[in-house]
Amino acid sequence: MGDVRNGIATRAGAMILAPVGWLANVFDAPLRMLQRRTGSNGMAVFFLAPNMLVFGIFVLFPLVINILYSMTGGGALFLGDRTFVGADQYGRLFSCGSYLDPKSCTEDLFWIAVWNTLAFVVLQVAMMVAVALVTALVLNRELRARSFWRAVFFFPVLLSPVVVGLIWRWILQRQGLLNLMVFEAGGTPVNWLVERNWAFTATIMVSVWAHVGFYALILLAGLQAIPKDLYEAAEMDGTRPLRVFWRITLPLLAPNLLVVLVLTLIRAVQIFDEVYVLTGGGPGTSTLFLTQYIYEVGFASMLRNPGLASAASILMGAVLVVLTLIQLGIARRNEQRGKMR
Amino acid sequence: MSRVAEFLFRRRGGAGWHWTDVFTWFWLIGGLIVMFGPALWLVNSSFKTPAALAEFPPTVLPYVTAEAIVEGYEEPLQLFEVRNDDGSVRVLAEVRRLGTVAQMVDPANPGEIIRVNIQNRTPKRSIAFALDNYVQPFLAFDFFLYLRNSVFVTVVATLITLLTNSMAAFALSKYNFRGRSAVMMLIVATLMVPLSVILVPLYSVISAMGLFNSLWGVILPTVATPTGVFMLRQYMLTIPDELIEAARMDKASEWQIYWRIILPLTAPALAVLAIFSVVWRWNDFLWPLIVLSRKEVYTLQVGLNTYAGELNVQWHYILAMTVVTMIPVVLVFIFLQRFITTGIAGSGLK
CATH class of the missing domain: 1.10.3720.10 (MetI-like)
Structure with missing residues (x-):
């Protein structure tokens, strides 16, 4: 009984994995060419690239331009359309009669x-x-x-x-x-x-x-x-x-x-x-x-x-x-x- | 009775009850009620009709008041059980109510109006599950669309997460290259940058790429999870390098080594990351709320929040859809919670 179930599981697994194996073969030829250029150790860059690209675009880059955003004013979305105001936004956040009393703040x-x-x-x-x-x-x-x-x-x-x-x-x-x-x-x-x-x-x-x-x-x-x-x-x-x-x-x-x-x-x-x-x-x-x-x-x-x-x-x-x-x-x-x- | 009590309160080794034992059971039983109770109450309520939901005090079982169509009246009339003076009970339909007196008719004999004091009658009710709560949102509202969007985001984001994170983990665990520790530092640093800190610039990046109101705008920023890279790297470090050396001897390409040797051996860690990723992406709220502003692209979470935020909240639909939203996560809980709890205990990530 257990053997039968294992057999079914193996076959089902093989069916699910078949396209995965196909994917590997399709990618293999061009990647081998790449590897011939970079050497096997150089492939590390290829493996890192997708993740670091996403990191760069969606985390690091926003982090850096966030500082620029905080120094610009107006309602425009893109940085190029915005006017530079220096530390005015921070000044506005901190302009308070008394920090303990929010009503006295801008x-x-x-x-x-x-x-x-x-x-x-x-x-x-x-x-x-x-x-x-x-x-x-x-x-x-x-x-x-x-x-x-x-x-x-x-x-x-x-x-x-x-x-x-x-x-x-x-x-x-x-x-x-x-x-x-x-x-x-x-x-x-x-x-x-x-x-x-x-x-x-x-x-x-x-x-x-x-x-x-x-x-x-x-x-x-x-x-x-x-x-x-x-x-x-x-x-x-x-x-x-x-x-x-x-x-x-x-x-x-x-x-x-x-x-x-x-x-x-x-x-x-x-x-x-x-x-x-x-x-x-x-x-x-x-x-x-x-x-x-x-x-x-x-x-x-x-x-x-x-x-x-x-x-x-x-x-x-x-x-x-x-x-x-x-x-x-x-x-x-x-x-x-x-x-x- | 005392036998039962004796059996229940018998302790191993004949030791007596210490106050810590009493407290333990108090905490466990209390936890059982507090942790599951609210969700169960929600599921229970989701089967009630709007009329039953508006009742206070609420009943445990979903009742509906019985109605009947009576000849000569356009609207269906509500049925009541009326106690007669001699103590017998009969079922009458209410036509209208004037103060404490109700004008009622016998459905079998609709010609004759009977006057009944309202103290002598109780609404006739029966248990019925309001399955309409579950059907209507899919037919009349866009919940099927939201469900499809949520499934798409969850599945695609998880697949991309598994691929990119495992590739990066492979590079960081099995290769020696200049700047490897710098890359690791960079990934650690991104742990410090939660979404709420970069909302505005990330939104502008997504808009500039034309991904505003697109499901891809929800998917892409989430796929490079630092925790995923870490977890997979830790696991891959335990795979012996000799395997890779042997494969290189046999002229396997680096891609083949990754795909045919490393990935299958990392399967347990990949499974854990996949479970986490599914739960994360299914539950995401703040970012989809910002990126998705058109109803056609809403995910379940955003759609649910929008309907629940309307002035005239239709709770009977909201409750049912909340249950639907809960289903995948509850399935994960039932079948896979052991994976997750051991995963958390081992690595301290969430």
């Missing part, structure tokens, strides 16, 4: 977005790391069907941000499931997404819900790398679980926790998709975050200002570069420590 929306994002980052990252850590600790215990439970927490990670946003809009709406529970418990239903503070809380909760499984997995991998004999020794000494956690688990998990912390920071600064679908930045501007500000100024608003959008995106990019460098530094240190072990 670009009040930018500062509203900055402060909203900052509050979001602090609260969401703290909550994300805490929930991910607890989940990882729970999943690291001796469980029956551990892979099932791991999958449970991982499920929302795969959902698209639009789906996540719509699922929660449906649950948080006035006649939704959450209000049903509040109603059954004897409370008064709340219009979750219309009330400012609740809407802001919802963006944090929903983004934690959507991504916590991913970070829990990273932490779980870290927990499983901690040598078991440490725990056995602690058990023989009759150490209490909390003490084991503070003295063994936490110090040894610190590198992974740091990675998760920085990763969540990087993602939280750029938060857009699910919040945009969930609240659209509202009510008012209470859930307007930086990426949405850039999107609206650059593409959506009636008074489009690409230069201003790029200046704001460069400021955000600077923050992200610093965070990413920290992350890479940590990753390298962890790697070296791993080698020493």
